[in-house]
Amino acid sequence: MVIGPNGAGKTTLMDLITGKTRPTRGRVYFDGHNITGLAPSKISAKYRIGRKFQGPNLFENISVRENIEIALHGHSTVLRTLTYRRDADAEARIGGILEQIGLAGKSEMNAAALSHGERQWLEIGMVIAQEPKLLILDEPTAGMTVAETAKTGEMIRALKERHTIIVVEHDMAFVRQVAENVTVLHQGEIIKEGLFSEVEKDPEVIRVYLQDF
């Protein structure tokens, strides 16, 4: 879990990991591989890093089911897209994810027709479909109601069993609900790392960030 005030560099950190931004200095290592400055498509396909963006980032005029289907891992080259068939296995995987994110009843709807919270879930579902080794969620609860936030927390807790997850978050109640390790960023520097119970008592963290809560 990464937290910090606005402008701390949280999203920039995610951009560096996923290849959206190239670093001017330093290197990014993942699983022992140097992935610094590689194309986003390579980082996601080869190194299996999935990312949910801040604010839902979907394929609007395509059905919910197809949004998930496009994200399914292992069919992203031209040739693979031509030979791919929606077989029973793919059908089951898509169906399972739709259940997981609670959108099974709306699978034929265009993504544009969903509510804001549902769109956030759909994008989480797309990232799950990538079967990533590392799952990056940038503000997954932004703009959600309290009930939706709690449901998202449950989703992420379930995902924690099988994936490594980095979450960028602002909602402290949510952080308390799901976090194990918390990193606090401020102006591009790590100012504190540790369990949330320790971090929230740190005077420096309180000064730059938590006093607003």
Next chain:
Amino acid sequence: MRLNRKIDIGILVFLAVFPLVFSAYRTELMGKTLVFILFAISLDLIWGYAGLMSFGHAVLFGIGGYIMGLARACADGVPDFMQRYGVTEVPAFIAPLQSPGLAFALGILIPGAVAAVLGFFIFFSRVRGVFFSLITLALAYVVSTFISNQQQYTNGYNGIGGLGRVLWGVKFDLTQLYYITLALAALVFVLCVRLTGSRFGKTLRSIRENEMRLTFLGYDPAFFKVAVFTFSGMIAGLAGVLYIPMNQFISPNEAGITLSTVVLVWLAVGGRGNLTGAVCGTMIVYWAQLLLSERISNAWTLILGVVIICVVFFLPQGVVGKLLDIVYHRQMREVLSSNDPS
């Protein structure tokens, strides 16, 4: 079955009986419509599905057309217009086209190859959006000017005429040619339906919707754009090839901005990204133009222009797109009411 596939079958039946009902003159016009439908489908693949608006798609049509046209013109030795410019024997670059089968194949493959090379440079250099349209617009101008200037080989602005209804070296009558064109168009149409329904087609639509997102799902959109542009180029080339026996004449207009913009209008009116719209739009606008110009000598362009503006303004998704929208919204209402326990 989706609504537009029912429309497709209806149109196919209509086109199949057309020569039995209408005169040879009308059949020839419908034959040309078939060729233009093929061309519109090729543009729909890149514009309707992948969101690449080409202002110069007729270049690929024209290359196919001129390959076939030159092949026909030189089939029996040096044509008159070349002799007028002092060309005494068939130029070396045209000689291979004297084999009808090879001319047919090259008329499809060369436009495909041109599209592949262009696509490679454009899409891997991250040219996007309106800049793609501008490059293709410039290309249309360059190619049609080039063809006009090569008078000794192309007869310039006057075009190449008297080409005869010959395909694969065989002479056909109009009805035979009509059904050959219809069969090829139907075949290509089915192929495109399969292609766009596949994961490849869904990936193209995702590029149109949100290209950046797709890269974070492990896709490299440039490869997909080059692939579909190449395929589209081959279909446009085929349309150009078939245009020759049907029209028996070709001019630089068919390789330039004129045809490039007209096909954009056909697609805009019919609706993009469902293939049926390409078919309907071409038929509606082309025939409206023919029938109006027969009845009203001067004002028809004005009337057609106003109608087209109205369609684009009030039905931005096109005629077929609007129909599909209505069906979609009705289905979604049913889904919502069945989800709702009350």
